[in-house]
Amino acid sequence: MTPKPKHSTTGTTAESADISSSVDSTAAHLMVAHLTVADLKSSKSRKNRQKAVHAGLALAAMVSVAVSGFIVWSLISEAWTFIVEVEWSQIFNIGWFPRRGIYDVSTLLTATLITTAIAMLIATPLGLGAAIYLSEYARSSTRAFIKPILEILAGIPSVVLGFFALYWVAPEVIGRISDNSTGSLAAAGVGVGILTIPLIASISEDAMTAVPSSLREASTGLGSRKTATTLRIVLPAAISGIVASLIVAVSRAIGETMVVFLAGGAGDTALFTSSPTDSGLTMTAAMASLASGTDNVVGEGLTVQSLYFVGLLLFVFTLLLNLVANRFVSRIQEKY
Amino acid sequence: MNPEARNSNNLVFCAQDLNVYYGEFHALRDVCLDILPNEITAFIGPSGCGKTTLLRCFNRMNDLIPIARVTGSIEYMGVNLYDPGVDAVEVRRRIGMVFQKPNPFPKSIYDNVAYGPRITGMAKRKPALDEIVEISLRKAALFDEVKDRLKNSAMGLSGGQQQRLCIARAIAVNPDVLLMDEPCSALDPIATTRIEELMNELKDDYTIVIVTHNMQQAARISNKTAFFSVDVNLETDTRTGTLIEFGDTEEIFSTPKDSRTENYVTGRFG
Incomplete structure (x- = not known):
């Protein structure tokens, strides 16, 4: 087995291989025992940044929906005024x-x-x-x-x-x-x-x-x-x-x-x-x-x-x- | 392979000093090969050895690749296919092809088989066309499976059925030769067996040339086998396909003359 770089310590290769393999197993064992929820929690600022990105993108999508909706609504409402008020005899004229x-x-x-x-x-x-x-x-x-x-x-x-x-x-x-x-x-x-x-x-x-x-x-x-x-x-x-x-x-x-x-x-x-x-x-x-x-x-x-x-x-x-x-x-x- | 010793009267194909280039790339070198009527000739060899390239020379499908260039000659029943006066379209009407992957047209089963007769003007009236379609499907051992749904799309058939449909489509124009480019490589063993049985029946009417990666298949069905290999030139770093050995299938598989053939057919690549 070759030692992983992050575990390698100073010394000859053969020695470090032995040491790191024994350190590997004990360290892994200790880590599991000492882990708490806090260790796996993401930081508050990162969470907020995520939320901000999400909200920003949703806003961009919503704006285009709102603009389209507004255009269609104004089109229909004004056109409706025309349909109701126009004299239809003038629709088929010269x-x-x-x-x-x-x-x-x-x-x-x-x-x-x-x-x-x-x-x-x-x-x-x-x-x-x-x-x-x-x-x-x-x-x-x-x-x-x-x-x-x-x-x-x-x-x-x-x-x-x-x-x-x-x-x-x-x-x-x-x-x-x-x-x-x-x-x-x-x-x-x-x-x-x-x-x-x-x-x-x-x-x-x-x-x-x-x-x-x-x-x-x-x-x-x-x-x-x-x-x-x-x-x-x-x-x-x-x-x-x-x-x-x-x-x-x-x-x-x-x-x-x-x-x-x-x-x-x-x-x-x-x-x-x-x-x-x-x-x-x-x-x-x-x-x-x-x-x-x-x-x-x-x-x-x-x-x-x-x-x-x-x-x-x-x-x-x-x-x-x-x-x-x-x-x-x-x-x-x-x-x- | 002494050219003088050949009797060209009874040959379907006679390839002589055939070389194929794709641009600068020399794909196939100095091939001399005879193909006899009503036999199955198998081309075997490792990938890149030029066996498909050679197959596609026999009906000038390589014309579709703009950079492909062919030197030497292939005589087909006495006529050099690469003579300037020869129309590739006329060649392909006599020499049909079945491809590696089943490639039915996205049309009905009937229209797939009727396509060739329609474009070649073989049959214009419906009764004559119906007859060609039925005979072709029967020859391809597919008619009984599809006779009630000839108007359905060919895309709904299984892979093996699609490949038999492609064979029916190819024989509908009444060719002399069927070229098959690894026709079973996309199929399961049962469908493969059916196609092999079919080839054995078809060789009574047609001359068949098949490219296959499956050596057992070559040994089972073919009368003649041609073994191709890749010549690697280390100095120029070029790889060129060459014909190593060509003979009766039994000999190629039992007592090959060339050690490279022996290594290949016994599974030792060397």
């Missing part, structure tokens, strides 16, 4: 003129629907295509080059994309296929689409990369070409993640504000339109434009409340979409 007491929410809903649809039409093929390319086709060196660029695209502030949509997409793209080159729902939709490409690409790519490579090997071993393996094995196995990425993207497109506000081409009012090349106000843009500027939110009595009502609708939509998305994401986890 457009959105809140300062004149005309609250045609369907104008905003239609505009949101149009921009979201255009955004998804652009982002779905491009995002999914990029995801399939990165996960199945690209060499690792190409992938190492493209992935960071996608992440940069995801990091572009939406106000920058809004300007891009207004000053480039509107005149150069939409202006060529229509006579409106100064901002339109279509231009805004293209901007939002660009914004959501990296979202779809990265979530779908994660889902496809998570498909075990043994399945690709099995398919290849059966004489399957890459396209068949991708379409028949990888995509079906990753379908829940892909659907989740699309839902997250829709939810982002509905809630996106800055791009549609800048590139939508409307001020703070809009006539009802279902033409994408017209200028228009989405739900988010309507809220932002009314609350911005020097005069802030003024006008008829219910203007402020109308914003809360629109906000509540937005909240309900995105909440529902997120719930659905979460269910799909949890289905991925069951699979592998």
Whole structure:
């Protein structure tokens, strides 16, 4: 037996080995006999520190819960005032003129629907295509080059994309296929689409990369070409993640504000339109434009409340979409 | 192994001076090996000796690894598989593979077996497909166990059933050869016995090449055995797989010519 360092005393190794082994046993025996509860008690200051840490962390969690709760409560209460007091004949009118007491929410809903649809039409093929390319086709060196660029695209502030949509997409793209080159729902939709490409690409790519490579090997071993393996094995196995990425993207497109506000081409009012090349106000843009500027939110009595009502609708939509998305994401986890 | 003495007319595979590299790493050196039809050929040897690498050369699965490079030739029924004009996909349709871990697709039992015939366009109509699925499952000795739940997910089968499903899936495209990469290593002894019985039945129709870590398995089922070992070069600190001895299984296990083979098959690693 070799002596443990903490027991080793001065002297030759052989001696210390003998001594320490005898000391070991007696010391252990004595220790047990002399132990009291006080020896195992933690110090008061340490206990207090533990409590403080616990309380601090709990407070942090509670604050976010309280803030969310407060927001939802204020949203609902103000929206409720609007629902009770508004003249419902003004809800389905010619457009959105809140300062004149005309609250045609369907104008905003239609505009949101149009921009979201255009955004998804652009982002779905491009995002999914990029995801399939990165996960199945690209060499690792190409992938190492493209992935960071996608992440940069995801990091572009939406106000920058809004300007891009207004000053480039509107005149150069939409202006060529229509006579409106100064901002339109279509231009805004293209901007939002660009914004959501990296979202779809990265979530779908994660889902496809998570498909075990043994399945690709099995398919290849059966004489399957890459396209068949991708379409028949990888995509079906990753379908829940892909659907989740699309839902997250829709939810982002509905809630996106800055791009549609800048590139939508409307001020703070809009006539009802279902033409994408017209200028228009989405739900988010309507809220932002009314609350911005020097005069802030003024006008008829219910203007402020109308914003809360629109906000509540937005909240309900995105909440529902997120719930659905979460269910799909949890289905991925069951699979592998 | 004198190349001139070979009669290549009756060979399924004829590997000549085959070398495999992964980037700078020389994985397998100078392999010459013949594989005869309707026989089971077993590859044995310690880990890292290149036996799986060689197996994956036979249906060009190594193509999936971008840094893999093959020199020399493997003739498959008279055609060099590594000829530039050869399409690896066509090769794999004739030379099926069963993997170490059962890897059924997360689809139904039926769709697993029907996958190959569907993508190769062998059978488009449902009655023809039904027939292929049933025959393949029967050949894999699985049909009676699953005939009432063909539409259920293959993921619900036991490990041994999954592996037999993978064999059924491989034979559904009507290959000439089955390559099996340690097909029983993830299975319990009972499932292993079933797969071994199955291989014995299948060799009437197919040529089988199997990689195994289990020497008893090689001794039990194979007609020919190839023993591979690792050459360690201490100067360059490189390890290269080499074929040490290849012959009738009985000879390899009873009267091996090389002392390294003897040490390995008798359990003395040296």
